[in-house]
Amino acid sequence: MTTTPPPAEELRLIDAELRALDARRAQLLARRAWLTQVLWAARTPAAASPTRTAGAGGEASAPDVQNVLLLLGGLLLGIASLVFTVVAWGSMGIGGRALVLGALTVVVLASPAPLLRRGLRATAEAMAGLGMTLTVLDAYALHRAVWPEAPATAYAAGACALLAAVWAGYGLLSRELRGPWPAAVAVAQFALPSAASEGSGELFVAALLTTAALDTAAALWLRSTPVRWAAAVGACVQAVPAVPLALWLTASAGGPGDAVPAALLLAFAAVTAAVAAWRLREGGTATALAVVAGVLAVAAAGGPVRPLLTAVWAVPVYLAGALLLLGAVRTPLPAVLRRGALWASGGVQGVALLWALPLPLVALAEPVARPALVHEGPALLVLAVVAAVLLVAGRDEVWRARGRRGASVLGAAALYALPTVFELPHEAGAAVRVLVVAGALEVARRTAGRGAWTAVVVALVVSGGTAVSVMSGRLAPLVVLPVLIALFTAFSLARRPLARAGLPAALVHAALLVCSVAALRDWEASTAGAVLLAVPAAAALLAARPWTGPATVAVEVTGAAVGVCALLLTVLDPPVLAVALALAGVITGTTALRADRRPVGYASGALFLLAAWVRLAAWEVTAPEAYALPVAVPMLVLGVVRRRRDAAVPSWSAYAPGLAAGLLPSLLAAWADAHATRPLLLGLAALAVTVAGAVRRLQAPLVLGGAVLVLDALHELAPYLVQALGALPRWAPPAAAGLLLLLLGTTYERRLRDARRAREALRRMG
Known part of the structure; x- marks a missing residue:
């Protein structure tokens, strides 16, 4: 025994059968057109043979030529009819006018029937188009001759409606013609908008939306593919201006009485889009229509409420509508509508969030500048509401995790801006923001993965803004900055993997604390720089601890950056700069004691050398040996040690750098020195180096010492050589x-x- 399927299933089966029939009908029509072309070509073989025998291939097929000729003929006839109607109309009586145009229209509209029986479809379509064009001219002629006093817009609306009905009836009588039905849909687009064009804005928008709704119904439920396409295009053309106009009417409404009609229009548009999405069910078009329906529903719900409040509360009103729209996700609506409601609500919330984002940015810039925002309170509310939505939203664990991360960021932004909005005292605002940092670090301690790093970033941003904001006070930095240092240090000890962010943050806040103390005590910049070197020293000690682990490099980089800033502060005071360079050399030297940081020893040596040079410059020492020997002696000592450890090391690698650093500056100075002391001492030193190289059979000392000795001797002989050359003949x-x-x-x-x-x-x- 057969059972009757449920109504929904039966409806789905019927729709599938209808779509299959439409597709089969389209295939048969295409096959019929092809067979018609083949038969037409078979009937005229003689016409094609001369072209082929002429040696040149045809550039267009016979049906294409036929269609072009028919199109041109129809256009020429239409132009002739228009000229006749406009120009020659006045020279004939009323009877003659009606007789000519009426007879011509009837003959042209009747001609497709015999043409179709003969298989001349293209000709029949061209004549049908010409006939419909003549009906437009008939309507124009009637307005000019019979009803010249009728309002143009009202007459145009009635004429468009009548022409649409006539052309639709003509399509029913001649079912094989394809043009009348799409043409009827096209001319019907102008009926309602023309009738409402001289009315109010609400009436005109209502006419556009009504026409779009009728087009949507035709595109979704009619079977003819050309008609459905024409209706779909018409719906888009009508909706594109109608929706922005309705939104503008809502936004410009002076009170609820003016906003309600515009809101009803938006609601009508939303229902139309929702029905279209429900009918299509799947695909990108259906989803887009569902999203549009959701956005229009939010705009319709907020329109009447917005005039009751001040302008700054408009965005929260629409945000409330978006939150209400989220309730549609839990209803038994079709999946496409629930999906569209979700995306529409998210889009409105995103726009509201962009509107509110300047508030935390202004709060961050508050220590430097205080731009005025007229919507601080509503923006704070938007941040808090969106954060709450993200905290509870999410269809699966992945989205819930993303929502929690977004909620933590927005919640921190709202709390950071809270003191700015309510104009709390400076100390109270700092306390609130320190609590935000503590909360973010606690969240980072309890979570893992991206959630932990998001909380760490929030803590860093909030703490940075808080530290900068309190540095303008006298006692606040002495309280807030140590608390922040303690928080980041404790967090780094609790979560070692995240210490690469916590420990550098603690060091930066320690540097800011030193700067605050220096500002409160009115220290010179050089003194502050020297004291600031305590932070790189602490960084070096932390980096040497085994528990620092993955944070070692970050701690060292932070310490180096603070050290550079400290040295820059002492540049204008050479004596203090020399001390600071020496202290920096001690810090880097202790770092170089670690087995994995041996190369840092070169930096330590360079810092000690710079310290010595700066000290000598401060003492106004100009002798080059004072600057060269502190470099040359350690380098020679290192060369001796290298040669003792490895006899294969060349003397050029071991001794040449030190010898060059010690001898060459003195040689340059000796050539510019008018006294004999420096050349004599330099010659003795070069002689000693040369003898040592000869005794030890070393190339570098022998060559460099000998070269310097010769050049020094030439310097001593130069005056005598000049005199001798001057006494000789030319x-x-x-x-x-x-x-x-x-x-x-x-x-x-x-x-x-x-x-x-x-x-x-x-x-x-x-």
């Missing part, structure tokens, strides 16, 4: 140069052997 130097070249030429082979022997001797040295 032909003597060229002659001496020529004799030298002859001597070298005659002894070239022997000199070359001597040079090779010297090179081999140097090569055999270390």
Whole structure:
């Protein structure tokens, strides 16, 4: 025994069968058109053969040529009819006018029937289009001749409605024609808007929305594909201006009485979009229509309420409507409507959040500037409400986790802005913000993953703004900053993986505390910089502790940054700068004692050297040896140690840097020195280096010492050489140069052997 399916299932089956029939009908019509073209081509073989025999291929098929000719013919006939109606109309009597146009219209509209029986579909469609064009001219002619006093808009509305009915009836009589029904839908678009064009704005928008609703119904429930497409396009064309106009009417309403009609129009548009989404069920178009329906519903709900409040509360009113829209998610509505309600509510909340975001930004900038915001209270409410929604929203664990992260950020922003909105005393505001930091760190301690890092970022931002805001006070920084240091230190001890953010934050707040104390005590900048080096020292001690773990690099980088700032503060006071550089050298030197930080020793040496140079400059010492020897001696000591540990180290690597640093500055100074003391001492030192290189058979000391010794000797002989050259005749130097070249030429082979022997001797040295 067969059972009757439920009504919903039976309706679904019927819709599926109807769609299949539409698709089959479209296939059959396409096949019929192709067969018609084939038969037409078979009937005219002789017309095509001359073209082929001429040697040139046709650029258009016969049906294409036929369609173009028919289109041109219809256009020309239509233009001729228009000219006749406009120009020649006045020269004929009323009977003649009606007889000519009426007879022509009837003949043209009747011509498609015999043409269709002969299989000339394209010609029939062209004649039908021409006939419908003539009916438009008939309507125009009647207005000019019979009812010239009738209002143009009212007559146009009636004519469009009548033409739509006539063309629809014509389509019913000639079912094989495709043009009349879409044409009827197109001309019907102008009926209601034309009738309401001279009325109020609400009436005109109502006409547009009513036409769009009728088009939507036709696009969703009619079977003819061309008609459905025409209706869909018409619905879009009518809705595009109607919805913004309705929104503008709602926004510009002076009171609830003016806002209610506009709100009803928005509600009508929302229902139309919702019905269309429900009918389509699936796909991007259905979802988009559902979202539009949700947004329009929110606008319709908030429209009458908004005029009752001040302008700054408009956004919270619409936000309340968006929250009410969330209730549709828990109803038995179709899935597409529930999905659209969810996205529409989220979109409205996002816009409200963007509107409220300037409030926490203003609160952060409050220590520097205090821009005025007229919507501080409503913005604070929006932040709190959206945070609460995110806290309870989420369809699964992933979305719930995201919602909690967003709620923590927005909640912290709202609490941070709370003292600004209510103009709390400075100390009370600082206390509230410190509590926000403590709460964020506690959340980070109890959660894991992205939630923990989100809470840490919130704590860092809030603490930074709080620290900057309290530094302008006298006692507040001495209380707030130590509390923040303690909070971040305790948090880092409790959550070691997150210490890479907590410990640097504690160090930064410690640096701000030093700066605050310096400002309160009216210290000089150089003194503050020297004291500020206590923070890098603390960072070095923390980094050396085993429990620091993954935060070691972050702590060291933070300490280095604070150290650079401290040195910059002492630049204008050279004596204090020298002390600060020495202290920085001690800090980096202790860091270099760790096995994994040996390269930091180079920085320590550089800092000590800079400290010595700055001290010498402060003492106004100008002798280059005072600057060069502190560099040369340690480098030579290091070279000796390297050679003792590894005899294979070349002397150029071990001794050349130190010897160059010690000898070359003195050599440059000796050439510009008019006294004999420096050249004499430099010559003795270069001689000692040369002898040591010869005794130890080392290339670098031998070559560098010898070169400096020769150059120093030349400096001493230079005045005598100048005198000797001045006493010689002018032909003597060229002659001496020529004799030298002859001597070298005659002894070239022997000199070359001597040079090779010297090179081999140097090569055999270390």
